[in-house]
Amino acid sequence: MTKDSPKHIRVSEFRFEIPRRSGEGTFTIPRHQIGWAEHFVDESTGEKYDLGYVLEQLEAQGWDVHDLLKGKGEFRETVDRLPLPYGGQFRPGDPATRDA
Numbered sequence: 001m002t003k004d005s006p007k008h009i010r011v012s013e014f015r016f017e018i019p020r021r022s023g024e025g026t027f028t029i030p031r032h033q034i035g036w037a038e039h040f041v042d043e044s045t046g047e048k049y050d051l052g053y054v055l056e057q058l059e060a061q062g063w064d065v066h067d068l069l070k071g072k073g074e075f076r077e078t079v080d081r082l083p084l085p086y087g088g089q090f091r092p093g094d095p096a097t098r099d100a
Contacts (some may be wrong), residue, residue, distance in 0.1 A: 018049065018057050029054065034068050 001023040014031040020042065027042035027049075040049045055065045 016054075016058060016063075018054055020045070021047070021049075021053075033066075035072050 013029045016031060017026040017028060018040075019026050027040075027044065029040050034051075034054070036049050040051075040054055041047070042049065046091070050074075055068075058068065059065050085087055
């Protein structure tokens with residue numbers, strides 16, 4: 001193997017370089033955050049960037065943003081109890097019993 005041979009990069013290690021709005025340099029965000037974050041903070045300037053801006057910049061760099069967003073989750077409200085199909089309710093913390 002030569003020194004210039006590419007090495008495998010894990011998804012958790014992959015970083016995107018996003019240009020700042022001011023045009024002076026870039027800031028880095030991990031790839032795995034694209035799937036769950038709604039905004040990103042440039043730690044050196046403290047400026048906040050929304051997901052739309054980041055996706056627009058990634059698309060301009062040639063990335064397929066639909067592929068990057070594949071499997072994006074959404075946060076939902078937590079509930080106290082959930083109904084079960086055969087009656088009763090599910091109580092979080094005690095999945096083995098029904099609460100009538």
